[in-house]
Structure formats: structure tokens, C-alpha cells
Amino acid sequence: MPSNDQTLVIRVRALRTQFGRQVVHDGLDLDVRRGEVLGVVGGSGTGKSVLLRTIVGLNPPVSGSIEVFGQDVATANAAERRAIETRWGVLFQDGALFSSLTVAQNIQVPLIEHTGLSAQIIDEITAIKIGMVGLPRDAAGKYPSELSGGMRKRAGLARALALDPEIVFLDEPTAGLDPIGAAAFDDLIGGLQRTLGLTVFMVTHDLDSLGAICNRIAVLAEKHVLVVGPMDEMLRYNHPWVHDYFHGPRARAARMT
Amino acid sequence: MNEEQGWIKTAQDGDRLVVAIGGRWTIGEAARLDDDLGRLSPGAATSVWIDMGGVERLDTAVAWILYRTVARWRDAGYAADFTRVRPEQTALLELVHAHDAPVECRPPSEPSARALVEHVGRASFEVLEETMMLLSFLGLTVQALGRSVVQPGRIRFTALISHMEKTGLDALPIVGLISFLIGVVLAYQGAEQLRRFGAEIFVVNLIGVSILREIGILLTAIVIAGRSGSAFTAAIGSMKVREEIDAMRTLGLDPMDVLVLPRLVALVLTLPMLAFFADMMGLLGGCLLAWGALGINPGQFVDRLLDAIPMWTFWVGIIKAPVFAFLIALIGCFEGFQVSGSAASVGQYTTRAVVEAIFLVIVFDAAFSIMFAYLGI
Numbered sequence: 001m002p003s004n005d006q007t008l009v010i011r012v013r014a015l016r017t018q019f020g021r022q023v024v025h026d027g028l029d030l031d032v033r034r035g036e037v038l039g040v041v042g043g044s045g046t047g048k049s050v051l052l053r054t055i056v057g058l059n060p061p062v063s064g065s066i067e068v069f070g071q072d073v074a075t076a077n078a079a080e081r082r083a084i085e086t087r088w089g090v091l092f093q094d095g096a097l098f099s100s101l102t103v104a105q106n107i108q109v110p111l112i113e114h115t116g117l118s119a120q121i122i123d124e125i126t127a128i129k130i131g132m133v134g135l136p137r138d139a140a141g142k143y144p145s146e147l148s149g150g151m152r153k154r155a156g157l158a159r160a161l162a163l164d165p166e167i168v169f170l171d172e173p174t175a176g177l178d179p180i181g182a183a184a185f186d187d188l189i190g191g192l193q194r195t196l197g198l199t200v201f202m203v204t205h206d207l208d209s210l211g212a213i214c215n216r217i218a219v220l221a222e223k224h225v226l227v228v229g230p231m232d233e234m235l236r237y238n239h240p241w242v243h244d245y246f247h248g249p250r251a252r253a254a255r256m257t
Numbered sequence: 258m259n260e261e262q263g264w265i266k267t268a269q270d271g272d273r274l275v276v277a278i279g280g281r282w283t284i285g286e287a288a289r290l291d292d293d294l295g296r297l298s299p300g301a302a303t304s305v306w307i308d309m310g311g312v313e314r315l316d317t318a319v320a321w322i323l324y325r326t327v328a329r330w331r332d333a334g335y336a337a338d339f340t341r342v343r344p345e346q347t348a349l350l351e352l353v354h355a356h357d358a359p360v361e362c363r364p365p366s367e368p369s370a371r372a373l374v375e376h377v378g379r380a381s382f383e384v385l386e387e388t389m390m391l392l393s394f395l396g397l398t399v400q401a402l403g404r405s406v407v408q409p410g411r412i413r414f415t416a417l418i419s420h421m422e423k424t425g426l427d428a429l430p431i432v433g434l435i436s437f438l439i440g441v442v443l444a445y446q447g448a449e450q451l452r453r454f455g456a457e458i459f460v461v462n463l464i465g466v467s468i469l470r471e472i473g474i475l476l477t478a479i480v481i482a483g484r485s486g487s488a489f490t491a492a493i494g495s496m497k498v499r500e501e502i503d504a505m506r507t508l509g510l511d512p513m514d515v516l517v518l519p520r521l522v523a524l525v526l527t528l529p530m531l532a533f534f535a536d537m538m539g540l541l542g543g544c545l546l547a548w549g550a551l552g553i554n555p556g557q558f559v560d561r562l563l564d565a566i567p568m569w570t571f572w573v574g575i576i577k578a579p580v581f582a583f584l585i586a587l588i589g590c591f592e593g594f595q596v597s598g599s600a601a602s603v604g605q606y607t608t609r610a611v612v613e614a615i616f617l618v619i620v621f622d623a624a625f626s627i628m629f630a631y632l633g634i
Contacts, residue, residue: 086285099599104362115318116288123362124325125318131356132317140360145598164284164316195348196317 008070009034009167009199010055015064017047017054024050026223028064032167037193037200038228039210042220043241048203049093051220052169055201056090057081068167086114088167089160093175095152097144103155104130104140110162129158134188150181154188161192170202174209186212207246207254219245261313262286265293274302279311284318294326299335310341320349324357387595394591398521401513416519424485424520425527429534431484432477436535439472440464440542448551457551461558464543465566473536474574475622478581481528482614486589489520490610493593494603502594512594521586528582529575536574569634577625581618588614 010032017025024047032038042048053059055066057073066073068084076084097106104126111122130140133154144152153173160168173189174182186206190213193200204210210217211231218228219242227237234246245251261280268275276297282290299305307323309315323339330337342350405411447463493516496502502512540562547553553561592610596602 100601115284125321126362127360128353128356130360137360140362164318
């Protein structure tokens, strides 16, 4: 089905990951479609972050296949891997900014490494990225340790977006932010996703984010993806954990808004 | 997926230059686009249009290059604009337009002469401040030591034993090997010189005095400063970064008792033993070389050693060990507590701890020499 494959940017099949004897995923299948925002939820320890790390190649799977842009990540050679890596951006939980570099220099790392652009244009693009993620302009020359948690996440997002990637991986983007900051971050991601036509793979616990910006939700449980679908499908799905998650008091509060 | 590679074409239309671009323009090709556009000059034309009709894909970097090119042409007095722009491309151009403002990307740098003076001044005050802080840390340490003497229940024996193993037992191979090799080298070089006078037997005196008095303990202290002093700073520093020390305080645990004293006492107890071991290995190295190269057999070596070297020479070396151990552990723990903020700071303070510990060890060694000279030992 070539026409179908074109809309898939990530295709995970029969994935198995384990640490020592502890199996994290077993027979996990997941599709991510072009241009969608996919939210990945699951209880603590179900391997949401591990799944993200495995897809971006930080954690080798035991078996199974992961295709990104139709290319099997495991069999790709170094040049092909680099080509794929420039087409995705990853925002780690606390930003994972390089602490010895300023915010602007952090954003410039991939630009200097992967493009042949002149220093002046790189500076100008950096300014655009800083503006795009809603950081104040004077944050550019600051070091990560001088920023608040929310600003570090924005700076991390700016670095993830530096190369104008097609897919952005977000690991709990709103964790640790206050509700107003979290809502603003949701708006930011939603807005950028629409303007830039991004595909977003988002690990989250935030029911507000799930409702506000996710097109589809994937629930990880029992070592595989239990169900994938839009919010209303989650609400109807009959499984104790899924039911508790989407019908608990916090979920009700989130839906009321 | 099969998008056309980015292309660029120009056509003259009366006094208007039309630059048509098309295909897939993304950041990977942005440098090429910038070069091509930079080479274009409207020449006799009075207006320039960028025809976007053929563009299949665009990203913010390319949008920015197009935008700044148009801005440059406008500044040069041409009527420049875009034509046939699709809505999503308009959105990108508007996005880059909205954030077109320079930012300061690098930390501000001062003019050099002023910066130099300022740097020297700041560094001087930092040295002063750090010395004061080190002294107050010394005070805290002594206070905590005193408390432990009064209330031995506060001493954490498990941690103490564990640190003794890590700083002492685990260091035996490297300390032993280095001392042995230095013993060999010293004996060899000494023998070369003394043979000219037919005084080979004095190699024993040379080895005995230099190893026992200075080299055994100094080498051990330097190795341990590099090995354990750095480990103390790195361990305490990364705990500080991850707020573990704050957590300890809120749980009613005193970091001085939990982190500093076990390390300090462990090192003060083990360094003399390590120094003794280093002495023996150094003498062994010298003895074996003297046997092999000079024909002085081990029996003669030991006889000569006991004859020529007073017991005090050995004690002079060993007495220094607890003092050096105290310095190394104090600096190592102190710099660990100075760590703040980031992971980079852990590395920075670890380096500092090692350099300062070695420096102080050598300063104190010199002070000991002067003191022993006065005492006539």
C-alpha cells in the first residue's frame, strides 16, 4: 500500500525492548501519520520515554523494526542516519541544553554542524527561533542555569526546531510547568505545528494537552500499544486502566474547561 | 515524497527581473540558495519579483533567506516583492518577519584592556573570598570532628570503612607500581653518578633518604589527590547539583557528618598506610636494581640501609601523611560543596580541587622541611 505508506512517517512493528531481564515492550506496533500530533500516555514504568528513546535510536531494540520516513533505522548506514537525524528534533524532559553554552549557542550547534550557512545568517535564524518559541530576546545570551524551567523547555524546543525538522519528539513537555505556563506551551506547540506542518510525537501525562492539541492518543499498557485513537474513542474504550485514566477526577476537571 | 530538487531561474520582463524558484527548498540547501541569490544583481531592472509558484516545500530558514534578500533589494532602491505565494508560505514569511530582530548570541565581552584589569581584580577577590570560605569550612570540619569525639555515636562506621576501602585498598596497585618504578629509576640514575667515584654503595643512602623522607609520601599524596580528592569533589558536587544535599538537610542529616567526616577520617587513616606501602615498594625497586646492576645483594642492601638511615628518616615521611590526607580531603569536600547549577561546574571544581590539593601538599611539604631543619632532624 504505497499510498498509505506515504502518510506514515513512523512505523513501528513487533518492537521488543528489554533491560537485562526486564522486558519493557513486547510486540509493540505503532504508526505516526504525517502532520498529526500523537500523544503517548501510560502509567509510570510502562516505557513511554523508552519508546521515544528507542525510536530516535538512543536505545537499541532487541527485535522488531522501526521505520522513519520509510527507512529502517536499524539498517540505515551512517550517512542515511545523519540524513534522518536532521529531519527530526527532540525535546528532552528538562531541555537537556548544553550547560557551557548560551541559549543562542545551543540553538546554533545543529545549524553550524549541518548547514553551510554564514555566521551572520545563522545568528539571524537563531533570533527567529528564539522569537518563535516565545523566549524574550535577552534570553539569547544567557546560560541555561540562569533560566527558569519553563524557559529552559522553550530553549530546548528552539534547539529541537533549529533545523526545521519534520518530526518533533517531545518528552513530557508540560511536566513541571504551572497550569498557565503549560497551557501556553500547548498553544505554542499547536501553533508551530500548524504553521510549520510538523508531525509531533509527544509523551505526556497532561490531560489538558491531550485534549487540546493531540489528534490521536496512544495508550501504552501491558508492554504494547493497547489502543490508538482520538479522545472520544478513549472515553468509550473498555479497559480498567484506560477507563480510570480518562474518567478519573482529574480527567473530568480537564474536560470541563 | 518525490519532490523536485530546489531550482532557481531568472527572466527579464521589461524593466522587471523575475526570479522564479521552485522544487524543494529546505535548510540543507539554504546555503546554496543564499549564494545564488547573492550573485544575482537586478542590474538595469527597476523591480524584482520572486515568483514562488513552483515551490513545493519551504521551511523557516529558506523563508528567512528569501525575506532578507527582498529586504536587501528594497534597501538598494529596487521595488522587490513576492508573487504567487501560497497561504502556508505567506504564514512562514510572516513568521520570520515577526521575529526579525537581532539578538545578542554570545555573552557580552568587554574591551580587552579594561577586561584584563577587571579580570585580575575579580580573580584576586575570588581568591580572598575562597580562602575565607575554606577557613570557615575548616572550622566547621573541626567542629564536626569535635562533636564526633564527644558523641562517638555520630560516626558513620559503614561509610568510613567503605571510603577506607575505596581510597586505601583500591589505591594499592597504582601507588605500589609508581613507587616501585620511581625506586628503580632513582637507583639507576644515582648509580650512574656514584659509579664515577667508586661509591656505588651510597646508592643505598640515596634511595633510603629520598624515598623515605620525601618521594614515598609525596608521590602517594599526589596520586591520592588525583584519585580520591577528585572523587570527593565529583561525588559531593553531583549530589549538590541534584539537590541531594538539600534533601539531606531537610531530613535532619548533617552533610558534615554524613559526607565529609567519613571521607576525611578514612583518608587520614589510610594515607599513612599507603605511604608506608609506597616506601616499601620504592625501597624494593631500588634494592632490586642495586642487586641487578651493581651487584649489591638484598642482604647487604638491608644491612647498609639500617646502618646508614636513622629511624627518624622513616618517621619524618610518615608524620606528614595524616596532614597531607587532611588537606586533600578538606579541599576535595570543600570544592564539592562549591559546585552550583550545572554539570559543567562539577568538572570545573574537580579540576580545581586536584590542583589546589597538590599545590597545598607541596607547600606544606616545604614547610615541614623548614620545620625539621630547625628541629635538626
